[in-house]
Amino acid sequence: MAGTVLDTAPTAHPSTAGTSKQHPKAQPMFGRKRMARGLWWLAPAIAVLIAFVYWPLLQNFAFSMMQWDIYSGRSEFVGLENFGKLAKDPVFYTALGNNFLYALVSLVFQVAGALSLAVLIESRRSEKLRRCLRALYFIPSAISLTVSGLLFYFIYEPQLGMLNHLLTAVNLGQLAQPWLGQESTAMMGIIMMSQWQGFGYSTLLFAVAIQRIPRELFEAAELDGIGPIRQFFHITVPLVREMTGLMVIVTISGAFQVFNEVMVMTSGGPNNSTQVLGTWLYENGFSRNDFGYAAAIATVIFLLTLAIGLLQMWYTKKRRVQW
């Protein structure tokens, strides 16, 4: 069954296994032609991926070593100059730091928080309530980040914003402030919007993982007088480990690709305090037309996401072996 998938190309030697069982001599030529025809099934996908994913990716490496003249549109090879510039760019470090902060806060809310929340939801007796809560919490993940970004732009807005009015209403008026308008709170404001938007998604996935744990384990623990907190650490956490690992990787990977919400809410301001790698790339490439520099930032994003992707592959493989 798996043979069809895993079989690689037949070698030229007829003695090598893998071509055909019935006619080891006559088959190779015919078989290979026939097999090559099978490639037509993949041809559209491969063609599109080469032209619009892999080729631009390779070009990006070349671009990152070039310098464009904005006026003539000509480019010249400058080696690693763009990366040297990057190493001395304070905004690049702000952006990198913000991406890390994003990852860190998201790990707390979307992994630790979501797992605990999923446990609380699944502990309710009524199936109707459980389903209702899971769906409700998921709603922000279904709507566009542009919509939720704009929504929180208004919530944080000093005059008509809900947050300041709410603080005033509960006698905490002195805490009211222009949340996105000052460097000290802007980044955290965006990150918290992102948590609001995304926690339901990971909660839903953790809930699915928890549902797969055999009920008997909890019932047995109950009979032994083991409390809910110990059940959490000794049954739930170890048994959803697989999902936790995946969510950690997905969350970190997502944190380094943040773009939409920052662009909508602050465009990187005030004073570049909310720049992330994605928006800094955009500003250099498309506001300042410094394509080479933007490509260098893109290369950094590529290396970071590649490292995370390889980690994920390694993790998935490890999991397969365990099964």
Place this chain on the structure above:
Amino acid sequence: MVTRTQIISTISKTFVFAFLLGLAVIVAYPLLWMLMNGFKTNAELFADPFALPQQFTWQNYANAWNRGVSNYVTTSVLVTVTSTISTVLISAWAAYGLTRVKIPFSKFWMGFILGGLMLAPTVALVPLVKLMQSLGLYNTFWALLILYTAFRIPFTTFLIRAYMIDLPFEIDEAAEMDGASRWRTFWHIILPMCTPILVSTVLLHVLFAWNEYLFAMVFTSGSGIEPLPVGLTSLLSKHGTDYPVVFAGMAIAAIPVLILFFASQRYFIKGLSEGVGK
């Protein structure tokens, strides 16, 4: 007799319930606020952001619709429908080729297609702009159609492949014995059997295409064919002080996907929970 543990248990259960309810309010209230503000006048909004509108007026929705949202919706619908068809079709073909047809170097091709999962769209952005410019596709609908397809093929193929690989191979053998061609087997036998996963992938792609922002902004800004997410931000910058209209536009963008989500939750959850293991 009520024991101490029972009391503690009741208290903690009440706390948990209150917490879950509070969280539900935190999620739902901003959304309701958004919907409500779409019905207010600007003066009402600034006077008291929490108050209910004096009278429910559809005027803001009409204004938003006439100030460009109708165009944004048209583009969004068009891009979503066409890119969903192209992505799911191409991915289903690829999944079929990878699972049920003997092809040379199949392991390599699988890595090649699924490897695209690791690539962030931002990384290819600068070369893609140059490429689209040289192809004359910059600021056209085609740029979005192509990119939404290209960048979603790996994920969609992954999902369909995982499903197809579990279908028994006796089906193909029986079809071949009956003289059915590969093409016929694919369309009339295998594809219909994959309906559940196809529904999931269609839904996930619709969600993606409807909400996508990066490519939409870079490739259509100011072109007159912006899809909704980009159109909304320009609605804000153009009619900056008329906030209720912007709220109405946001609601118009959010409501279709919410309806879709609630109508097909089961498939969504299935697609999501299988997709996370990508």
